[in-house]
Amino acid sequence: MTRRRTLLLGGAAAVGVVAVGGVAATGRLDDVARELGLDPVPQPAEGDTALLSEAAEDQARLVAVVGSLSATLVPLLEEHLDALGGAATSTVAPAPDLASARATLAAAASVRRDQSEAAVSPDLARTLGSIAAALSLMGSGVVA
């Protein structure tokens, strides 16, 4: 199976986005560059960069919302945050109880699903889709 680290190496660098985003626009220039012995690196699609940033910010919020309510969920959420290149925040209050936190996670799953659908890069789409699936299972209590 494909490991996520091959999709989003280096957190916010989002190699997958970089690899796919600008191919169409820069293809001819890339060919020229390769003939010159260079290794061109296309720019990510602008929308994908924004999606990645939004997702990372929201994942930081989720880590804070769950807080100490679940020793199972937090490490998983921190993995998401790490992969997206986000940083923990201390400005968000934890949810009053686990049920409330799960409702927040379920809502975030829906957002992440929409972000995956909006992504141009297939690799970013897969990563956000995978996070959406994980959040969905956390929100529904399948992951307890």
Add this chain to the structure above:
Amino acid sequence: MTGQLEQVLALEHEAVWTYGLIGGGFAPLRDQAEASFAAHRTERDRLLAVVEDALPPQVAYAPATIADEAAARLRAQDVEARLAAAWSAVIGSTTGSDRTEAIDQLVVAEAARLAWGGSPAAFPGLD
């Protein structure tokens, strides 16, 4: 996307076969295996109507025997994990509602893997 869906369908054939093996071989797991068998048979039939030129199911899938209940649970987790990975590939090769459908199927596969005793994963289909 066709190639990715062919892969999913191939795995659905394998899942149907695998749950028949588990249900027939281990009485304590029969109810769960029957539920999984029915779910995968339904999904297999849905995909058969969608995927053109699909490969037929194999007669058997290696390994064709399962030693005990613990191995049966691991076998179930394995086939569900590979289905999750296959749906993840579909996510990357589709857009719009097809991609959303693939995410929904990823959730289904991961939930099934967990139901068979798998550990929670941060990145279903990618871990």
